[in-house]
Amino acid sequence: MSKLAVLGGAPVRSEPYPQWPVFDQRDIDAVTEVVRSGRWGGFPYPGPQSKEFIRRFAEMQGGGYPVLMVNGTVTMEVALRAANIGWGDEVLVPAMTFQATAAAPMAAGAIPVIVDVDPENYCMYPKKAEAAITPRTRAILPVHLGAQMADMDAILEIAERYNLVVVEDCAHAHGAKWCGRGAGTLGHFGSFSLQSSKILTTGEGGVLLCRTQELADRAASIIDCGRPHDPEGKVFTMGGNYRMSELHAALGNVALERFSAQAKQREEMLGYLEESLSEIPGVRLLRRDPRHTTRSFYMYGFAIDPDQFGGERLGVVAALEAEGIPAEGGYSPMNRYDLFQPSNSKLAVPSAFPKYFKMEELHMPEAERGAERESIWLDERVFRAGPQGIDDMATALRKIQDQRNELAQWVEVQKAAMRR
Numbered sequence: 001m002s003k004l005a006v007l008g009g010a011p012v013r014s015e016p017y018p019q020w021p022v023f024d025q026r027d028i029d030a031v032t033e034v035v036r037s038g039r040w041g042g043f044p045y046p047g048p049q050s051k052e053f054i055r056r057f058a059e060m061q062g063g064g065y066p067v068l069m070v071n072g073t074v075t076m077e078v079a080l081r082a083a084n085i086g087w088g089d090e091v092l093v094p095a096m097t098f099q100a101t102a103a104a105p106m107a108a109g110a111i112p113v114i115v116d117v118d119p120e121n122y123c124m125y126p127k128k129a130e131a132a133i134t135p136r137t138r139a140i141l142p143v144h145l146g147a148q149m150a151d152m153d154a155i156l157e158i159a160e161r162y163n164l165v166v167v168e169d170c171a172h173a174h175g176a177k178w179c180g181r182g183a184g185t186l187g188h189f190g191s192f193s194l195q196s197s198k199i200l201t202t203g204e205g206g207v208l209l210c211r212t213q214e215l216a217d218r219a220a221s222i223i224d225c226g227r228p229h230d231p232e233g234k235v236f237t238m239g240g241n242y243r244m245s246e247l248h249a250a251l252g253n254v255a256l257e258r259f260s261a262q263a264k265q266r267e268e269m270l271g272y273l274e275e276s277l278s279e280i281p282g283v284r285l286l287r288r289d290p291r292h293t294t295r296s297f298y299m300y301g302f303a304i305d306p307d308q309f310g311g312e313r314l315g316v317v318a319a320l321e322a323e324g325i326p327a328e329g330g331y332s333p334m335n336r337y338d339l340f341q342p343s344n345s346k347l348a349v350p351s352a353f354p355k356y357f358k359m360e361e362l363h364m365p366e367a368e369r370g371a372e373r374e375s376i377w378l379d380e381r382v383f384r385a386g387p388q389g390i391d392d393m394a395t396a397l398r399k400i401q402d403q404r405n406e407l408a409q410w411v412e413v414q415k416a417a418m419r420r
């Protein structure tokens with residue numbers, strides 16, 4: 001076998017993985033038609049493209065009253081506001097996710113309370129969520145991270161007992177199902193991002209699935225400058241303009257035509273990848289929960305014992321990338337995000353909320369271990385290149401393991417260069 005590609009050897013894979021997003025003439029025609037129609041914007045809400053898109057999206061996901069918005073961060077903010085959650089209320093968020101999951105409650109004026117993750121799936125640990133509940137807790141915001149779903153049975157049971165609103169962050173889970181029910185249809189709200197890297201994309205965008213028509217009417221009002229959207233026209237809210245444009249929605253309608261075939265392709269290759277990875281020493285697969293009946297995902301995470309791969313997780317990520325495999329380091333532990341610096345949010349000024357934002361004193365052992373020491377994340381593109389794409393991934397990881405001493409030396413050289 002050749003030298004590691006980071007050391008100048010030939011990469012395992014020289015052919016690029018399939019690009020994302022996928023497009024063809026249909027997308028160009030759909031956007032052209034909207035341009036010609038003159039109906040570009042999202043007002044009045046919903047326009048014809050938007051209406052069609054959310055109807056089909058909710059049908060695909062298996063339920064919910066949908067509202068279309070500009071991204072998958074405001075969807076969560078609007079969900080909380082529609083449920084009357086705001087100033088001083090506490091919202092439980094997991095310690096391993098994109099910063100938006102905590103930024104959204106802060107935008108609503110609420111306080112994100114960080115809950116450590118279950119090391120077996122890197123999603124919010126229900127027992128720790130329950131332990132974090134106080135009289136101010138109003139909502140729980142689990143994230144279906146990577147190819148995992150949070151334990152929704154446990155979360156819904158806790159929410160029921162403590163009368164909490166559940167907002168599922170499904171930015172990674174379009175098409176995923178829990179006991180046959182669509183992600184985002186289990187809680188009071190399901191929030192989906194349609195940002196360009198996501199597996200269903202309109203360039204930028206978000207869909208909020210609401211459990212009741214009443215919640216959806218309130219959410220629609222909030223995104224439409226406070227105009228009433230209830231049948232009697234009586235419910236005004238404190239709203240803004242978070243409407244998606246018809247140009248974006250048109251792209252969504254075409255993307256939906258391709259979605260299920262792409263998701264099926266990824267799920268088929270997932271089983272094959274897991275078989276290959278489970279044969280590599282020092283690799284730990286995350287939990288395969290039988291209740292997670294359809295695995296549709298945006299990125300795929302697994303854990304390594306770094307000592308069996310040269311000592312440094314990010315060294316392995318860099319080595320995989322050099323071998324032609326789209327891999328990433330993933331998210332930081334939530335308690336380490338700059339978001340909580342007082343300079344970035346007045347909520348985080350220690351004198352205002354001394355109890356919450358002393359991040360240096362907050363430890364999330366599982367998220368810190370997962371995010372900083374052991375997790376490796378693969379891009380969804382790895383799963384759309386057939387069995388060869390998976391074989392190349394497994395070959396690259398074995399190659400790295402075989403040459404772990406050389407990788408460790410390379411990492412030391414990089415670190416020394418950064419110190420200089």
Ligand SMILES: Cc1ncc(COP(=O)(O)O)c(C=O)c1O
Pocket residue numbers: 070071072073074097098100101143169171172193194195205206
């Ligand atoms: C877990 C998670 N939640 C929320 C978001 C926010 O979505 P958007 O970028 O559409 O605001 C993302 C997007 O990257 C995400 O990964």
